[in-house]
Amino acid sequence: MNFKNIANLLIACLILVSLSGCVQRRFIVRSQPEGAFVSIDRRPIGLTPLSVPWTYNGTREIQLEKDGYKTIKVQQRIKPTWYETFPVSLVTENFWPREIRDERLMEFQMEPKTQVQENLLLDRANDLRMNVQRGTITAPIQ
Numbered sequence: 001m002n003f004k005n006i007a008n009l010l011i012a013c014l015i016l017v018s019l020s021g022c023v024q025r026r027f028i029v030r031s032q033p034e035g036a037f038v039s040i041d042r043r044p045i046g047l048t049p050l051s052v053p054w055t056y057n058g059t060r061e062i063q064l065e066k067d068g069y070k071t072i073k074v075q076q077r078i079k080p081t082w083y084e085t086f087p088v089s090l091v092t093e094n095f096w097p098r099e100i101r102d103e104r105l106m107e108f109q110m111e112p113k114t115q116v117q118e119n120l121l122l123d124r125a126n127d128l129r130m131n132v133q134r135g136t137i138t139a140p141i142q
Contacts, residue, residue, distance in 0.1 A: 023084065023093055025054050025102045029062070032109050036066040048108075057084065062106065069110040078104060 029038050031048040038045045041061050045052055048064070057080045064072040081102060083092040092100055 023100045027052050027054055028103055028105045030107045031064055036064040039063045064108055070113055072108050
């Protein structure tokens, strides 16, 4: 091998290394109040605020739970950005000279659970007991 071939090989290697594109995708989940337990697609993730990597676009099931607050369960659609659509994604994923960050912020406002008065709960239980003894069926409370 002569010097010219080695130089061309080094230049080609440098070009390949410098053209290693990459898209970093992250969900950032925040809740008010903080400290809600998050599950994404029924997989436990952690407590808010949190940041978690993701790979594919589509619809995600996000659930937040916290003692004393109503559980939030949503179907969140994640749409691709312009650089994640074919054929542009071929370039940005493989040959773009810099890292691209795709961060999706999801913020949730949690509502406190309403407390049922004890006497109303006991009245409802007694009504259900009497209906069972009579053999009637009662519709559930929504």
